[in-house]
Amino acid sequence: MKMPTLDPRVVPTERWLWSMPPVPAQQHSVPLLIVGSGAAGLMAALEAAQHTTVIILTRGPLLQSNSAWAQGGIAAALAPNDAPASQVDDTLIAGAGLSDRVAVEALVAEAPDLMRDLLAAGVPFEHTRDGFALGLEGGHSHRRIVHASDATGWAVTSTLAELVRACPSISILEGYQVVDLLGDDGTCTGVRARDGSGGWHDFHARATILATGGAGALYGLTSNQPAALGEGIALAYRAGAEVADMEFVQFHPTVFRTQTGKG
Structure with missing residues (x-):
């Protein structure tokens, strides 16, 4: 993934937001790494698996995505x-x-x-x-x-998930939170992630696809699933990638606050 040079008018952001692991991170190598397991990530994995080995990293369960919730x-x-x-x-x-x-x-x-x-x-x-x-x-x-x-989103993603699980060329790692992109000089060579037990992992890849979705869950009243926090966008931006159209956020017109305080 080639990342263009930042516009000089853009104020640089802090690259490292996490403390370095107290023990060396486990090292992994894979031809293709996909971060995210919505419809885009699953479809990309199935297409790529016809030609190479793929690892999917997802922060939550495989089917916890906005794609699965789409109606x-x-x-x-x-x-x-x-x-x-x-x-x-x-x-x-x-x-x-x-x-x-x-x-x-x-x-x-x-x-x-x-x-x-x-x-x-x-x-x-x-x-x-x-x-x-x-x-x-x-x-x-x-x-x-x-x-x-x-329940169109569930029909699409659950079908793709079954195909992904059955594919011998695809490995699925659930509960991995990606915290930074690896690489320098504008080139991404993989990601650093933390697993559900707090262990650190460096995944080195010839190609990396960020399919992490949007940021709708940053808002208090939303129909987005909880992990839609824009983390993939932030990862790319901190590493030097250009982002666009960040002002566009979809709000579903049927969200309301209940007596229990939940949307």
Whole structure:
């Protein structure tokens, strides 16, 4: 992972926020290291495992991710009367002109094939004899919502997790909190992590993927799972990577405070 030089206008942050371990950290080497076990991390592991050995580090249980908690569905231009250009337009309008058009076009272009791949992998999407049973949601001009009842995220991630667990080329290490990226001169060579017993580990990798999700759980009232604290973003930033669009945080409109004080 190549990390660009920091903008000189950016105030440097403290790199080392943890005391060095009192005993040497255990050393591990792996071709590919993935931090995070949401849909993105699991999918990346399955794709990479066709060519190399992979280790997944996750702070909590494998299925503790925002991906697993997602309910609604996934938008893809699959209907005969729909087109990717229409979905791009709908997305840009809903984004009030703030969306990155290149990113939107890539997402829209890849979504149909990805939905077919997930269906072939065993995700129990709702379907008819003619194909996907597509729903209609706000902001969309056509039916394009692929869903698995009202627990689409769980259907996707639990299916991917089963495939990951069954893959001999993938090792899963749960309960590992990554505290820093290893490397210097703008190059990431792995991570330092602490396991659930307090032991320290250095994982050296030829390539490292951060798939740690967002930071919604920093807020008191949130529908995010508790580990969505933006730690991966902070790790990358402290190591010199550039971050963007940090002002965008999704808030679900149905969170409220109960008598017990929980959202």
